Amino acid sequence: MKNIILTGDRPTGRLHLGHYVGSLKRRVELQNSGKFDEINILIADDQALTDNADDPGKIRDNIVNVVLDYLSVGIDPAKTTVCVQSALPALHALTFYYLNLVTTARLSRNPTIKAEIQMRGFSEEGLPAGFFTYPVSQTADITAFDANVVPVGEDQLPMLEQAREIVEKFNKIYGETLVLPTAMIPENAVQRRLPGVDGKAKMSKSLGNCIYLSDTAAAVKKQVNGKMYTDPLHLQISDPGHTEGNVVFTYLDALCTDAHFAEYLPDYANLDEMKEHYRRGGLGDGVCKKFLINVLEETLSPIRTERAKWENDIGSVYDIISAGTAKAVERTNETLARVRRAMRINYFEDRSIIKEWEQLLRNAGQ
């Protein structure tokens, strides 16, 4: 069996450090590992429309933002196919068939959908059917590429479970046709969820607690110095401090290496030593924040440089997703053809059904 990755993002905003730590960094590692036969990233604009139908312009604008974010972190179009969901008609057809293999009761039980409905404040009357059924469309995304590995955040596990159920049901009814996908989730807690700079559980645009990959150095510094929480009990430098739940240390956990210490804070060999000192007392928040800003800059400044290059060449960015999408059209159409064959609804693939119908009518006439 081939090793194929499919993952995706809704283009509803620019990507931030949480995305970087939780998924983008890993994608680049997987891309460069040489362990996969195919890597596909889907810009899920159709999925984004399921709760933004009144604002397609927002989705349209963010397609380019998200692709710029991909390219600037090191997604290489020679190794990874980047494609746009709405331009892949096979996905729409597959969704329509899969919708018959789930019940509305099962969809209502999907914990991610439940949480998202609540977050968006949808009433039962106001819930768009497309939004309610997007797990089925996501199953189409995954299976259309024959993906066996789907790198996603932990919140997407129910989507993968749903996908597996649909695949199993399809294969049981129509014969072994679809590949059973597995989720690949981030390895540790910090990767799973980087908190906002204010310590809130998640970075979110509406909370203004993000560090975007496209932020300037000044904006990053401002977020850290102006908004980042440390330890509320650490009032004097000499006070013993807490590193658990201290956002500065959470970010350092996610990003810093021993080389960063050698370069910017040689008093310590590594993060453990620094934490030790902070807990003991005598290490001020100012020093910690300054170090974090240096670490952030080491991470973000190459991304920024790369981004600036692509921003000056949007024509090439367009060509990259246009070529990726054209490739994905072929790829997903092949799966759709296989699915229609399995379902025996491939009426127009060849004329063989004429014989079948003739036979049927002969039998009826006897």
Ligand code: TRP
């Ligand atoms: N639902 C995913 C998210 O919000 C995005 C997505 C769409 C996706 N299609 C996908 C992820 C297919 C993995 C595979 O993050």
